[in-house]
Amino acid sequence: xxxxxxxxxxxxxxxxxxxxxxxxxxxxxxxxxxxxxxxxxxxxxxxxxxxxxxxxxxxxxxxxxxxxxxxxxxxxxxxxxxxxxxxxxxxxxxxxxxxxxxxxxxxxxxxxxxxxxxxxxxxxxxxxxxxxxxxxxxxxxxxxxxxxxxxxxxxxxxxxxxxxxxxxxxxxxxxxxxxxxxxxxxxxxxxxxxxxxxxxxxxxxxxxxxxxxxxxxxxxxxxxxxxxxxxxxxxxxxxxxxxxxxxxxxxxxxxxxxxxxxxxxxxxxxxxxxxxxxxxxxxxxxxxxxxxxxxxxxxxxxxxxxxxxxxxxxx
Amino acid sequence: xxxxxxxxxxxxxxxxxxxxxxxxxxxxxxxxxxxxxxxxxxxxxxxxxxxxxxxxxxxxxxxxxxxxxxxxxxxxxxxxxxxxxxxxxxxxxxxxxxxxxxxxxxxxxxxxxxxxxxxxxxxxxxxxxxxxxxxxxxxxxxxxxxxxxxxxxxxxxxxxxxxxxxxxxxxxxxxxxxxxxxxxxxxxxxxxxxxxxxxxxxxxxxxxxxxxxxxxxxxxxxxxxxxxxxxxxxxxxxxxxxxxxxxxxxxxxxxxxxxxxxxxxxxxxxxxxxxxxxxxxxxxxxxxxxxxxxxxxxxxxxxxxxxxxxxxxxxxxxxxxxxxxxxxxxxxxxxxxxxxxxxxxxxxxxxxxxxxxx
Numbered sequence: 001x002x003x004x005x006x007x008x009x010x011x012x013x014x015x016x017x018x019x020x021x022x023x024x025x026x027x028x029x030x031x032x033x034x035x036x037x038x039x040x041x042x043x044x045x046x047x048x049x050x051x052x053x054x055x056x057x058x059x060x061x062x063x064x065x066x067x068x069x070x071x072x073x074x075x076x077x078x079x080x081x082x083x084x085x086x087x088x089x090x091x092x093x094x095x096x097x098x099x100x101x102x103x104x105x106x107x108x109x110x111x112x113x114x115x116x117x118x119x120x121x122x123x124x125x126x127x128x129x130x131x132x133x134x135x136x137x138x139x140x141x142x143x144x145x146x147x148x149x150x151x152x153x154x155x156x157x158x159x160x161x162x163x164x165x166x167x168x169x170x171x172x173x174x175x176x177x178x179x180x181x182x183x184x185x186x187x188x189x190x191x192x193x194x195x196x197x198x199x200x201x202x203x204x205x206x207x208x209x210x211x212x213x214x215x216x217x218x219x220x221x222x223x224x225x226x227x228x229x230x231x232x233x234x235x236x237x238x239x240x241x242x243x244x245x246x247x248x249x250x251x252x253x254x255x256x257x258x259x260x261x262x263x264x265x266x267x268x269x270x271x272x273x274x275x276x277x278x279x280x281x282x283x284x285x286x287x288x289x290x291x292x293x294x295x296x297x298x299x300x301x302x303x304x305x306x307x308x309x310x311x312x313x314x315x
Numbered sequence: 316x317x318x319x320x321x322x323x324x325x326x327x328x329x330x331x332x333x334x335x336x337x338x339x340x341x342x343x344x345x346x347x348x349x350x351x352x353x354x355x356x357x358x359x360x361x362x363x364x365x366x367x368x369x370x371x372x373x374x375x376x377x378x379x380x381x382x383x384x385x386x387x388x389x390x391x392x393x394x395x396x397x398x399x400x401x402x403x404x405x406x407x408x409x410x411x412x413x414x415x416x417x418x419x420x421x422x423x424x425x426x427x428x429x430x431x432x433x434x435x436x437x438x439x440x441x442x443x444x445x446x447x448x449x450x451x452x453x454x455x456x457x458x459x460x461x462x463x464x465x466x467x468x469x470x471x472x473x474x475x476x477x478x479x480x481x482x483x484x485x486x487x488x489x490x491x492x493x494x495x496x497x498x499x500x501x502x503x504x505x506x507x508x509x510x511x512x513x514x515x516x517x518x519x520x521x522x523x524x525x526x527x528x529x530x531x532x533x534x535x536x537x538x539x540x541x542x543x544x545x546x547x548x549x550x551x552x553x554x555x556x557x558x559x560x561x562x563x564x565x566x567x568x569x570x571x572x573x574x575x576x577x578x579x580x581x582x583x584x585x586x587x588x589x590x591x592x593x594x595x596x597x598x599x600x601x602x603x604x605x606x607x608x609x610x611x612x613x614x615x616x617x618x619x620x621x622x623x624x625x626x627x628x629x630x631x632x633x634x635x636x637x638x639x640x641x642x643x644x645x646x647x648x649x650x651x652x653x654x655x656x657x658x659x660x661x662x663x664x665x666x667x668x669x670x671x672x673x
Contacts, residue, residue: 036452154333157656158649161611162629166645169633170344246458250615253460254630266458273464273619280468287461294456302452 030307037303043296051112059092060103062110062263066093067101076101078272078279095285099272100261104282107263108289114175114264115293118248119241122183127237129183130190135221137191138198149195152188160185164247168256175248175264178257182247186240193236197229231308238301242294249290265290319664327653334649338642339383343376353396392643397635402643405628407511410647411518412486412624416616417609419540420548425602428552432559432598437586439564447556454553459612463546463619470542482539484621486520491535493517496526543620547612551605558601562594569593596667603659610648 031037050057066072079097095104137148155163167181168174201207202225210220251257252266253273260267265286272282350363350372358366367373371382386393392402431451435444471483482488495509495517496502503509509517517523521540524533566572567590575589576582614626625644632640 150329150333153330154337157330157334157653158337158645159607159610159652161614162645162648165614165630165633166341166641169641170341242456246456249458250460250611253458253615254618255634269458269461269464273460276464276468277472280472283461283464283468287458287465290458290461291453291456294458295452298452298456 027308031304034303034307036299037307040296040298040300040303043292044300047112047116047293047296050109051116054110054113058103058106058109059094060106062102062106063261064103065101066097066103072101078275078282080279080281096279096281098268098282099275099279102261104268104285107268108265108285110263111265111268111286111289112293114258114262115245115248115290118175118179118182119245119293119297122179122244122248123186123237123240125180125183126186126240127190127233130187131194131226131233133187134191134194134196135198135225138195139202139217139221139225145195148191152191155185156188158185160243161247161250164251165254165256168251173256173259175252175258175262178248178251181251182244185247186244189236189240190233193232194226194229197232198225201225201228235301235305235308238297238304242297242301245290245294245297316664320661323657323660323664327657330653331650334646334653335384335387336380338646338649339380341645342638342642387646392646393639395632395637395640395643397632397637397640402640403511405640406625406644406647407515408518409623409625409628411515411520412622413610413613413617413626415519415521415540416543416547416613416622416624417606419544420546420609420612421551421602421605423544423548424551424555424605428555429559429598431552431556433563433586433591435556435560436563436567437582444560448560451553451556454549455557457549459546459550460615460619462549463543463616466542466546467620481542483542486539486622487532487535488539491532493520493523493529493532493536494527496523499527543616543622546616546619547609550608550612551602554601554605554608555598559594559598562597563590566590566594596663599662599666600659603655603662606652606655610652 067076076097077099081096082093093103098104133148137145163185164181167184168177171177207224210224248257249266252264253270255270258264258267268286269283276283350358350366354366371379395402395405398405431447435447438444467483470481474480497509497513520536524536572585572590575585613624614630617624617627629644
């Protein structure tokens with residue numbers, strides 16, 4: 001008897017659902033067992049909240065100069081942090097004022113938005129493009145594979161920041177172009193990863209079975225190959241977000257990314273680096289912000305890799 | 316072995332050609348008329364035409380690419396638009412700065428990173444291990460340029476009047492002049508133009524000072540190099556320490572290590588000789604991969620510490636639209652990158668016979 005009765009098949013579906021949700025629960029539990037992953041996750045969550053609620057958290061308008069604002073006294077540009085705790089009775093500026101008299105705390109808070117935006121979007125674009133290229137190369141094979149992967153080799157032959165700088169030179173400075181530049185430098189990583197997974201999965205029985213059943217290549221790739229190769233890509237992606245944020249800050253620091261007066265961490269650093277010896281606080285705070293953000297993604301990525309790598313779990 | 320090296324060299328040729336195509340395309344993808352970019356807005360049509368003809372820009376693209384490739388193979392990278400001098404000349408003067416910085420950074424990363432990784436693995440799960448890994452995690456998360464700024468503030472301002480103070484910018488104290496070794500040795504008479512290779516070597520300050528026994532300048536050059544080298548080397552250091560630790564931990568779990576221990580071999584010998592050798596492979600790869608990081612780091616660090624190296628020149632040329640220089644420097648850096656990767660692969664083959672046989 002080959003055909004299943006309706007009841008049986010429903011049972012089976014139920015069983016399968018339970019199993020797959022269990023796997024997700026299992027994976028999450030696994031991840032949460034790693035302290036570094038938990039710390040990373042907390043940092044990322046807090047940063048996301050800060051980015052969303054920036055207008056509520058920021059004490060001042062990030063682009064508004066305090067010069068001429070009632071209640072502000074003394075020399076405003078580059079003013080050091082002023083807290084009532086230290087006997088300061090002026091208006092409160094948690095991180096002081098920048099050289100244009102703008103509230104640094106508010107600028108750093110708003111900066112969370114652009115950094116997270118660049119990190120997430122550039123890596124998502126790179127994953128999308130890289131996966132398409134890698135899966136095509138791995139699945140089709142032959143000449144197509146060769147051409148795609150040689151192009152990826154050439155992209156990898158340039159130091160990442162240098163390539164991003166060159167691309168932004170062509171496209172023109174700006175945060176969006178920096179994002180595109182960074183994204184391109186990341187494509188080969190994901191192409192290689194997804195190609196490797198496709199190659200390892202392609203010959204497995206369940207894929208061969210799909211072929212035998214007459215499934216079209218697109219369906220096989222999207223329903224069977226990709227879900228089975230997604231873990232390393234997610235892990236690599238999380239780690240990539242940290243690097244992308246660092247690259248974006250570096251580009252802005254060189255004047256190729258975010259343009260003034262946009263509050264972006266690298267840009268704030270770039271504006272104030274010549275005043276390092278007189279107003280070090282202007283350099284200190286945005287750098288710390290970048291570091292914490294990148295640290296969050298790195299910790300989470302590392303923890304996730306440890307948790308999801310079956311080879312490590314066995315030990 | 317020779318076959319393996321030869322095969323590896325052959326396989327980098329397509330990548331090298333790809334690099335040339337990309338850098339060639341880079342210049343042609345630039346927005347706007349190259350003539351206007353070079354000669355300015357006021358260039359008339361006749362002048363532009365003459366310019367295009369003179370530079371071979373009126374020929375079809377494949378022909379232009381052929382000329383470009385022949386020139387590069389002959390060591391001609393064109394004239395810089397900003398300096399009005401051959402790009403190669405500028406490269407000879409400035410590449411040593413970056414090489415010196417990169418090597419110093421790499422030394423710092425290797426000689427601090429590997430011991431840290433070994434001790435962490437040896438004392439797995441101890442406080443030392445935890446501390447090292449926390450610092451390593453923070454190290455890879457720091458923006459290079461921020462670290463540079465903070466270090467120069469710490470050693471240049473906060474520690475100003477203490478013995479720990481270090482100069483926060485430049486290669487040498489203003490007024491110091493390291494006499495090039497070819498003049499000291501009498502190879503070249505003052506006023507005569509020295510060969511490129513001599514200039515190149517003499518611009519490696521530390522080597523030049525050693526060659527001329529110039530102790531005072533040597534100390535000055537080293538003192539100036541410490542902060543930039545730490546800045547560039549910190550991320551590679553963190554990566555190397557982590558890699559050494561995890562790779563050594565993996566090897567320490569192997570059966571032959573247990574056998575060695577059971578034989579009664581001293582723990583130090585087990586870790587260094589038995590496990591150390593076999594855990595070196597991934598570390599070598601990581602060191603090779605760090606070349607890209609060092610170049611990226613050098614671009615930023617040279618900007619901060621006011622060093623006239625390749626990285627800073629490149630960024631400045633981008634802002635001043637000196638495209639021939641950008642093109643030339645990019646080609647050289649990318650080729651250097653390919654070369655280093657090749658050397659790493661060959662080293663890998665020497666260290667692990669399985670790789671060269673497969």
